[in-house]
Amino acid sequence: MAGDGTVKLIDEKGIRLDGRKADELRPVSIKIGVIKNANGSAEIRMGKNIIIAAVYGPRELHPKHRALADRALIQCFYRMSTFSVNDRKSPAPSRREKEISMVISNSLSSVVLTEKYPRTTIDVYLQVLQADGGTRTASLTAASVALADAGIPMKGLIASVAAGLINDQVVLDLFDIEDQKGSGDLPLGYCPVLDEISLLQLDGVFTVKQFEDSLNIAIKGAKDLYEIQRDALKQKYTDIRAEVEVPEKPKAEEPKVEPKVVPKPVLKVEKPKTEEPKPSEDDKREVE
Ligand code: UDP
Numbered sequence: 618m619a620g621d622g623t624v625k626l627i628d629e630k631g632i633r634l635d636g637r638k639a640d641e642l643r644p645v646s647i648k649i650g651v652i653k654n655a656n657g658s659a660e661i662r663m664g665k666n667i668i669i670a671a672v673y674g675p676r677e678l679h680p681k682h683r684a685l686a687d688r689a690l691i692q693c694f695y696r697m698s699t700f701s702v703n704d705r706k707s708p709a710p711s712r713r714e715k716e717i718s719m720v721i722s723n724s725l726s727s728v729v730l731t732e733k734y735p736r737t738t739i740d741v742y743l744q745v746l747q748a749d750g751g752t753r754t755a756s757l758t759a760a761s762v763a764l765a766d767a768g769i770p771m772k773g774l775i776a777s778v779a780a781g782l783i784n785d786q787v788v789l790d791l792f793d794i795e796d797q798k799g800s801g802d803l804p805l806g807y808c809p810v811l812d813e814i815s816l817l818q819l820d821g822v823f824t825v826k827q828f829e830d831s832l833n834i835a836i837k838g839a840k841d842l843y844e845i846q847r848d849a850l851k852q853k854y855t856d857i858r859a860e861v862e863v864p865e866k867p868k869a870e871e872p873k874v875e876p877k878v879v880p881k882p883v884l885k886v887e888k889p890k891t892e893e894p895k896p897s898e899d900d901k902r903e904v905e
Pocket residue numbers: 618697702703704706713748749750751752753754793796804
């Protein structure tokens with residue numbers, strides 16, 4: 618919920634409370650395949666946020682009457698763990714969680730080729746383990762990677778980040794205090810491959826210029842996030858290759874075998890007996 622914008626959140630040099638510049642993302646890391654039972658999964662760490670996304674399906678939908686004849690249904694279940702925030706959160710699903718689940722589901726449905734799996738469901742579970750503002754956008758970023766990890770065909774990945782207003786200045790990727798005390802929040806879901814926006818929400822009051830600047834800064838941030846998503850997916854296959862490829866064993870030294878000395882066959886060539894030439898009569902006479 619946006620505040621009234623009176624708390625000082627950015628200094629004269631444009632440095633925010635956590636040391637970032639206006640257009641800087643928080644440190645982000647994405648890990649693939651963290652839930653072995655799922656068809657696809659990802660863990661995102663964005664600042665202090667830690668969120669797990671796990672994808673199950675396409676699989677049979679229950680109750681069956683909810684199935685769509687021509688495409689798959691994408692069901693998202695965004696949940697904040699009770700321990701993810703300072704004031705314990707009630708375990709009962711809140712209206713906010715239902716709303717976030719719905720907008721993430723709508724955003725993903727715009728890129729997943731759902732028509733390939735009619736009458737099925739693709740379930741996406743999003744569990745926030747630690748929250749620090751921007752959990753809806755970080756969840757969407759992780760969900761998109763988890764779907765790719767599950768091998769579900771998509772037109773492109775969705776990268777999601779918010780821009781917002783703190784002390785009337787447009788900044789990227791609000792963390793918790795900025796989200797609570799700032800005066801505006803504009804979460805964006807963006808597909809860089811299609812150059813399409815799949816999620817756009819707005820909380821607070823923006824001038825037209827502030828809105829345009831926020832949109833531009835969020836699209837730039839999403840493009841940077843997209844590179845991190847791609848790298849995470851590539852890393853998975855690099856790891857698999859390293860696991861599968863058996864390194865060539867150094868050849869064990871063969872025991873030295875003394876070469877057998879095979880005696881050369883002795884060939885006895887019997888000389889043909891040549892008959893001594895008989896002395897002729899003349900020779901005999903000479904001797905005499
Ligand atoms: N929050 C909380 N308790 C709740 C729900 C939210 O303390 O039950 C805090 C939490 O820090 C969370 C922030 O409010 O990170 C909400 O910001 P986020 O961007 O995650 O959600 P959105 O503002 O998009 O609804």
